[in-house]
Amino acid sequence: MPATLYLSKTGGGKTTLMRSHVSDLVTSSPDLVFLIVDHGEVAGKPAWKDLPCDKRIFRSVGEWWHMPSRVALFQGVSGDEVAQLAIDCGWSVYVDDEADGVVGEGKWKENPLREIVKRGRHIANRAGEITEVHAMLATHRPANLPTDVGGTFDRVYVGPMVAYNEADRVRREGWVNGRNVAETLATLQGLQPGEFLSWP
């Protein structure tokens, strides 16, 4: 962690990989709270409600404060609200497997997620305690990531991708090498679903 990014085309395996990482971390990091934005189920696709651990579903942030759960799935709650909750409670991990909505252009500057990605190692929670807040984010549109987000991820997983502008961004950020964009694109087009390159 503290900030991990998952990139691939739709169907490339981002949710599957994140779910397995979350499942491992829930066991290996017992002091962290996992706040997961559940974007809903698609038939035949991996679902967060199948995460193999104790968890509860919440329909509002207030509900979580009323009766917190260490692993929480938020349904019908905006990513911004869940990211703010991650800051307010602290010692937490914000998980969003379709982060395009919160990371997209225009929304980024005032976004609590920006705080997490930039200053996650020491953010004051609601009680004023300095804590660590982690983020696990996925998007199928890396080209749309804000320009200032580049150097702030500690780990990036890059899976199958087919579009030139996505390969261009991934190469410019240095996440996948290539003498030119065409070479990086060929590398990414050659990956199978579930096959990820990791940086650094």
Ligand SMILES: Nc1ncnc2c1ncn2[C@@H]1O[C@H](COP(=O)(O)OP(=O)(O)O)[C@@H](O)[C@H]1O
């Ligand atoms: N490691 C893997 N090995 C084989 N197939 C995989 C793997 N990861 C994902 N898949 C296949 O790809 C499909 C889409 O995966 P998913 O995680 O939903 O992708 P994304 O979140 O990038 O859209 C899954 O239903 C599964 O069949």
Ligand SMILES: [Mg+2]
């Ligand atoms: Mg997905």
